[in-house]
């Protein structure tokens with residue numbers, strides 16, 4: 001039997017918002033009643049609570065955000081990646097600002113505090129989404145495919161005309177151990193020219209070499225270099241682990257993404273949800289569910 005998990009105790013992180021340049025505090029609290037992830041904009045005078053579900057999520061250029069239509073929290077994807085990667089089902093997250101700090105551009109800062117806090121097992125069986133049938137979506141050059149499976153595998157392929165990136169592929173069988181070992185440390189990346197342009201426009205007030213891998217035409221500008229040669233594509237998988245969690249529960253599927261974006265991830269998941277292509281299954285009834293499906297397929 002697999003039971004739901006919440007964080008073992010409250011954790012607090014503070015960092016600079018890459019868009020606003022302001023200090024932001026994030027508190028992750030255990031959630032014992034109900035299940036799922038709840039966000040609160042805790043900096044506002046009236047309490048704004050936004051549950052994590054795909055209807056409340058938007059995929060932007062370079063970020064995933066949660067909104068109630070009026071209030072927004074930007075850059076939720078790396079925090080969600082850490083929670084999903086570590087198998088946390090339930091948490092209450094207070095954000096004192098309109099964005100989640102990027103820290104070093106990976107999920108590692110979240111993973112460190114969450115591992116330190118441990119987890120509490122809740123007296124409720126874990127619920128996951130399974131696919132009713134395979135699905136794929138193309139958007140320009142971007143492509144994402146979901147196949148029915150008994151385990152979650154996330155594969156990504158990226159291609160950039162840069163000598164250090166080129167074409168890279170990476171595949172992860174999603175378990176907490178694999179996530180910790182293979183993916184959680186991989187940082188986001190950007191090009192110096194684009195970063196400078198955005199900083200001039202005042203879009204990235206807090207963006208610098210401490211919260212992303214920054215490249216010029218030839219090399220990595222961060223003095224510490226890369227954490228792995230294929231850190232770029234590993235980060236794409238990290239992003240996918242985060243974005244796949246916007247359904248509010250783990251989705252069990254074989255996922256393959258090529259040149260994909262947050263926008264495409266969220267759009268595909270919204271379509272899966274609104275078209276009724278995913279089915280919620282309590283883990284105890286899984287064997288029955290699979291046998292049932294097998295018979296249904298033969299019939």
Ligand SMILES: [Zn+2]
Pocket residue numbers: 077078188235239
């Ligand atoms: Zn990212």
